[in-house]
Amino acid sequence: MTTLLIKNAQLVVHHDKLIQQDVLIQDTQIKAIGDELKLEADRVLDAKGALLTPGLIDVHVHFREPGFEYKETIATGSRAAARGGFTTVAAMPNLDPVPATVDTLQAVQSRNAQDGVIHIEQYAAISDGLTSPEVDDIKALAAAGAVAFTNDGKGVQTAATMLQAMKLAVAVDKPIVTHLEDESLMAGGVMNLGQRSVELGLPGIDSLAESTQLARDLVMAQATGVRYHVAHLSTKESVALVRIAKQLGVRVSAEVSPHHLLLDETDIDGDNALFKMNPPLRAPQDRAAVIAGLLDGTIDMVATDHAPHATAEKERSFLGAAFGITGIETSFQLLYTHLVRPGIATLEQLLTWMIVKPAEVFQLKAPTVIEVGGQADLALFDLETAHTITAEEFVSKGVNTPFIGATIYGQTVTTIVDGQVVYEA
Ligand SMILES: NC(=O)N[C@@H](CC(=O)O)C(=O)O
Numbered sequence: 001m002t003t004l005l006i007k008n009a010q011l012v013v014h015h016d017k018l019i020q021q022d023v024l025i026q027d028t029q030i031k032a033i034g035d036e037l038k039l040e041a042d043r044v045l046d047a048k049g050a051l052l053t054p055g056l057i058d059v060h061v062h063f064r065e066p067g068f069e070y071k072e073t074i075a076t077g078s079r080a081a082a083r084g085g086f087t088t089v090a091a092m093p094n095l096d097p098v099p100a101t102v103d104t105l106q107a108v109q110s111r112n113a114q115d116g117v118i119h120i121e122q123y124a125a126i127s128d129g130l131t132s133p134e135v136d137d138i139k140a141l142a143a144a145g146a147v148a149f150t151n152d153g154k155g156v157q158t159a160a161t162m163l164q165a166m167k168l169a170v171a172v173d174k175p176i177v178t179h180l181e182d183e184s185l186m187a188g189g190v191m192n193l194g195q196r197s198v199e200l201g202l203p204g205i206d207s208l209a210e211s212t213q214l215a216r217d218l219v220m221a222q223a224t225g226v227r228y229h230v231a232h233l234s235t236k237e238s239v240a241l242v243r244i245a246k247q248l249g250v251r252v253s254a255e256v257s258p259h260h261l262l263l264d265e266t267d268i269d270g271d272n273a274l275f276k277m278n279p280p281l282r283a284p285q286d287r288a289a290v291i292a293g294l295l296d297g298t299i300d301m302v303a304t305d306h307a308p309h310a311t312a313e314k315e316r317s318f319l320g321a322a323f324g325i326t327g328i329e330t331s332f333q334l335l336y337t338h339l340v341r342p343g344i345a346t347l348e349q350l351l352t353w354m355i356v357k358p359a360e361v362f363q364l365k366a367p368t369v370i371e372v373g374g375q376a377d378l379a380l381f382d383l384e385t386a387h388t389i390t391a392e393e394f395v396s397k398g399v400n401t402p403f404i405g406a407t408i409y410g411q412t413v414t415t416i417v418d419g420q421v422v423y424e425a
Pocket residue numbers: 062094152153154179276277278279305307308323324325
């Protein structure tokens with residue numbers, strides 16, 4: 001039996017009220033919470049007034065193993081997640097081999113369990129190679145523990161494939177998660193089709209490539225009753241469609257990524273591929289719509305879409321660079337700094353978007369509250385000290401983010417998984 005006593009932590013109670021408490025952890029569980037606990041412990045950790053929350057949950061990360069270990073590994077990705085304050089993530093299946101069979105899924109799952117310092121749920125693909133029109137054995141993959149099904153990185157191009165996937169997913173009560181991209185509207189685009197793509201002379205991606213496929217899927221989601229989750233939602237039309245679908249009783253949920261909340265195409269400072277990701281940074285009106293959608297509950301949660309790439313894949317023109325931005329070490333901090341501190345959102349809302357909703361929608365066993373008897377997955381954040389993001393500090397192999405140099409609050413102090421300290425600043 002080991003015990004860890006956290007002294008002088010701030011816990012959020014209703015309406016952003018903070019109360020100072022001590023928390024005692026015994027083995028993997030929270031044993032006691034109270035005012036100045038006078039207890040012996042193997043280790044005492046003085047939080048010095050830092051915010052203590054349940055560990056954050058990110059339902060959209062790319063850990064790149066197996067197949068692309070030069071970009072990230074399960075070890076580096078999960079340690080980066082711990083540095084961001086995350087204790088549970090769901091990892092995407094755009095790997096090599098793609099987890100599209102029970103064997104390939106189990107191979108990734110055992111690597112996740114072996115090398116991960118946090119809890120890692122694994123997505124299975126909807127179809128092999130992420131592009132096959134033939135749907136995988138969703139029943140067998142669900143029985144093997146796939147958290148949900150997605151071809152993230154690729155849109156499902158035909159209604160027939162999507163409808164079949166939905167019918168199989170509804171039978172096992174697992175979500176279908178969609179990267180929305182109609183390839184017939186992509187036109188080799190590398191950034192959003194709009195004023196900025198014209199100014200930079202770069203080919204644009206029509207935002208209709210996302211919303212038209214969403215409209216198609218929502219109709220089929222209603223017909224099948226499937227739990228349908230929109231990955232990295234980015235356009236104003238998509239927000240409107242999800243809003244209407246929810247009113248119609250479709251079992252739809254949606255995530256938005258920090259970069260689509262905080263940046264738009266007008267922030268792209270030239271042919272700088274650190275701003276290249278999929279979906280692309282959209283127009284200012286789209287950014288305003290995703291913020292409004294998050295605040296009114298149309299969008300349920302935040303997910304980082306942590307997409308690390310090697311420096312050489314990003315140090316080139318938009319035309320040849322890889323799509324993607326790293327995010328797991330800066331997401332809570334950027335959103336705390338730019339949404340909570342200025343009063344656009346409350347801390348309680350941010351924690352709902354980064355803990356409660358992801359756990360609920362994906363039916364995870366991760367704790368969403370700090371309570372006696374609960375699993376000790378926790379994170380401590382310093383809300384007071386300003387910090388400037390540097391490339392050198394990243395634990396991830398990927399340093400591909402335009403937020404390097406930004407000043408943020410909310411640096412992670414300590415992350416605890418199953419009662420064990422897995423990250424300390
Ligand atoms: N978002 C990205 O720009 N890239 C992701 C793929 C994806 O999430 O679609 C990647 O795997 O690099």
